[in-house]
Amino acid sequence: MIANLATRSRSARLGSLALVSILALGACGGDSGDAKKAASSAPAGATTAASSTASSAGSTSASSEASSASSPAASTESSSSAPAVDKSKKIVVGAANFPESEILANMYVGVLKKAGFTAELKTGDLNRETLSKALEAGEIHLTPEYVGTDTEYWNKAINGKDAPAKATPDPVASATALRELLAQKDLVAYEHSPAADQNAFAVTKATADKHGLTKMSDLSKVASTFTLGGPAECPTRPFCQPGLEKTYGLKFKAFKALDPGGPLTMNALTDGNIDIGLVFSSDGGVAARGFVVLEDDKGLQTADNIIPVLSKDIDSPEVKAALDGLSAKLTTEALSELNKQVGVDKADAADVAAKWLKDNGLA
């Protein structure tokens, strides 16, 4: 009987799944089983087989849930090669471990080369912590940063974990605060770009056209008929529901807990399950799906405009001119489109950056 079952298992080609049923069928005895076997003896075996698979199925789904919930582990690996402190105008540009940072770093390299500098890109599994330490150590000289997030990074690093926040919805004020903090570490920040990667609320093009929506305050007439989608923490976070109510006086018809600007929110927006969703303003998905990001006209969100942060060693009028020229031309929409090309169309970050620089007369 075992051989018989094994043959059937091979034909069923269901691998280990079959084992469960072999156990179950084995327990019942099948046609060839002992005819005198009491009917009541089978149930025990069958139930055991069923419940053992039940627990394994349960743990599978539980572990996949856990892994999806956990955030990507932050790398603590520090950059290895340490170039000598720059004297010959060789500038090392560090990029963080996500496409947007790589695109921006490639752009920095491009405009510096155009200005006659020798510049090279340093990538790897780098995050804000490792990049900032490498900047302080002179291992890299320049990196693209976000004005609000970096202000808070240095604020906490210098003034302690519980230091009151210095980042604000005003990018100018945040940039000033950032420069004050960076000065204590012999670092410099140039002009911030109008391009920003921050929390924003988006609607579909059709919704925007239908209701004439371009900025958040336009929502006041329609909010009561709109369903808002966002991360599950939205109902308790100042940047989300409470802020929308306090700053804009917006009360939505309903709230759907989805993900923080991820595919679930974007799909729900496209499918019409929600009318407005929380996204990251420069996300490639925004460009890919043609969403309209509503302007935060009353300044609810902490500004996270792109800003070049560099070490004092390479601070010079030529470097400043090159980077400020780039920052001025970059927009959130352009960045979203470039993110789409890398994230959605799988283009190379260096190619995408080079092409954009060329199209905009910067390379």
Add this chain to the structure above:
Amino acid sequence: MNFWRDVINWFTDPEHWSGTDGVPHRLWEHLQLSAVAVLLAMLIALPIALILGHLGRGGFLAVNTANIGRAIPSFAILVIAQQITHEIGTKPAMVALVALAVPPIVTNTYVGVRAVDADVRESARGMGMTGAQVLTRVEVPLAMPVIMAGIRTAAVQVIATATLAALIAGGGLGRYIIDGIAQQDNVKLFAGALLVALLAIVTELSLGRVQRLVTPGGKASGRPVVAEVGPAGGVVELPS
């Protein structure tokens, strides 16, 4: 100690017992979703497994096919169902839960029917019972404890897994767990987990009671099974 006090406070706060996010509403959503999923799974699984079990063929394939639903993590089914249905909340969750509930019902029903003593089946036929009569009057009553065990397993799994619906904007008790994680509110998270665990236990116990009620010859039924199976009842070995 503070944590346990916070949990008790959470449960005694009247705010948590009213409105859309209150326990009664979330519990109702959870029960509704779970009950419909199990009933749908029964509608799909029982006829197939009973017929295949009665005929004694195709069961291996049916059991294994059903088990695919169990091999794919419910979370994956949920995400795929979301993208296929273009819906959020209940509908995609229902797909994942039905896929989870079908396998134990198919397996246990098929196995239960096959396990009926061949002599008993033979006697029933010898008495002139038709195939349908053998199935409904002999095989199903005798297999009932195993069939019910499958349904009970399915129901408890579904109750526990229905929490996933909250990941795609669904309701139910999972809302407390998912929101608790997102809002770093461990008290809410724990309260949600506790409610789901309690519901699963209550379900297990009450279905156990139902199982005894529907089992011929079971202590709760108090009816002689002889009447159920007709004149041949005398030869039936009753499962305790």
